[in-house]
Amino acid sequence: MPGAPLEQLAQASGRAFPHLTRARAQTTEGLIACRARLQALEHQADVSVVLMGSWGRAELTSGSDDDFMVLLAGAERAQVRPSVEQVQTVLDRAPGDQGIFGAPVASEQLIEKIGLERDNNSNLSRRMLLLLESVHATGAQVHQAVRAQLVDRYLDHSVKGFRPPRFLLNDVIRYWRTICVDFAGKEREGPHKWGLRNAKLRTSRKVLFAGGLLPVFECAWLEHAQMPAFLREQFDMSPTDRIAQAFLSHHAADPGGRALGAYDDFLGLLDQAAFREELEGVTRESSKRSDAFGEAARLGKELEQGLSALLFETSLYPLVREYGIF
Template sequence: MGVEMGFFSPGLYSELLARMELSVEEVPALFSAANRSASAIDRARKMICSYVDQHPKHIRDIDDIVAFGSLARYELTPNSDLDYLTISENPESSEIPDAIINNIRRTMVTGSELKKPGTTGIFGKSINPKELISNIGLQRDTNEILTRRVLFLEESVSLMYPEKHRDILWSIVNTYLDARERKGQTPRYLLNDIIRYWRTIAIDYQAKIEGNKPKALRHVKLLIPRKLCFISSLAPLYLHHLDVEKFDSEPNFLVDSYLEPSSIRLMRLLTKSGTNNSLQQRIVKTLDFFIEKSSDAMWRKNIEEDIFSNQFNHSPSGPYWEIRERSRQLHKDLTELLFSDNYRSFTEKYMVI
């Protein structure tokens, strides 16, 4: 098992933060989550490597185990899920044993047990990677396939064979690039698919709302970390457009970008924007604030109670409404970012219509 491009680098975090006149001490939750994620990934890889050595026949058809979600974004908290997919050309006969996954969930984060994948059916399955690139668009491109493909770009990390993970990313990226008329063009095929996924999860959020069932945390996740992950997924395309002459190998640039944690992509976008430091700092600190709060089980409980008890109050207050106000400011800041002098032309040409 090799070391994957984009693996967590404390020095890179510090360098990018310094360009915004921020220090790691000013975003402690973000930096702590990144360190926690890196340690958890390293621990999982060692456990899987040991299992492979001891039980080679059990995993002979498995090409990789890929994690998603907060772990892959390097925003892991003790309350996170372990969302994963097993990658194989023979998915029907290559399920990873539950015992190894359960052991990983219980030991990745000291003193905590990560939750099992949710009940949507997106994760905790074995898939053939070919389905991600052979079904882009039209009826065969189901919500499941779209979600898995875009999340492979936005937030995925290998727990087994990083070089195979990179190969899959390379195939996905090149499928989008091959649809262009000429090299150097902005890959609208890729851009539109990322936008389509963002709109899909926004619609799905509304469709899943049922009466008095918990919804506050899902709403806040949509408005802050998922929105920022969406913006970070656009970042390589903005930066490519900003200085296309610098990128001798577009596939390598895009693949390397998508192998980086989403927060790194976001900070690269911020530091190249030409916007003032205070705006850049607010955006990063909002992510830090969410990670800090979502690490607290009591806060997660309180926001669910708060959203229902104050929803008809004209001047609501409480933990949900506090972070809701931050999300509104974040939306304003991101709008200013995307319409800044350096990014306005891309936004107007590719994002508005």
């Protein structure tokens, strides 16, 4: 019985991933505890509490926040149970400012309002995080059903077999570019946590992007009818499993071991309070003097080199060339 793709990659590449493995175990344990606490709250049948970020990537470390959304199947309404405030009282590390998740998220908004002005940054971010890095804390069926509906929306009549679904491909790329542009926008607002945000852009954000991009390219080997089940299965896996599987499928186990090995090292460092605190305090001006930032940049570069090799120097390259830019 083969293990998860990450385990298979560890075996094939000779590179262990101790920090990712530990983070996965912590995520599993944390989910059990989290679910037990949340189940005490009154739940409407069409509501799911969905965890994102480190939880969704199965990369829980000591500094992770409890990023969550209250997901509502269907249209917006006034009374939603549990409320965002109720969930906040139960989770230990829920951000005080819920930002774009300060109100329940209606699936109709996510699924039916893709593109045009109504699809603002918040809607795009909510939709992509739900699709690419989320896990249910409660309401498993609601979470699964909404994600399946979202996949179906992307795989509409415009999609052809044996080529990547462009609608989804464009939205995944759009999201990544939005993150990068927003990083620059935030920097102009002030240097707060510049170093940590920059380090995450080089690492976990890239994992999020690649974990979305690769399954979309892999659709090029499938008939249209096979794509929904394939994508649902892919998005049920963590992003690092999706990436590990792609490295294995395209006979690039060694580069895959080094790429995810670098990410594993980063995760291990991020789990150390001193490293995280140093990164949080780094600004663009002080970054050249920061060992922590230098190390994060180096590891981010190794991750990027591996992902670029996978995309541009394996059998994926013709697909990237054909569909990745235009």
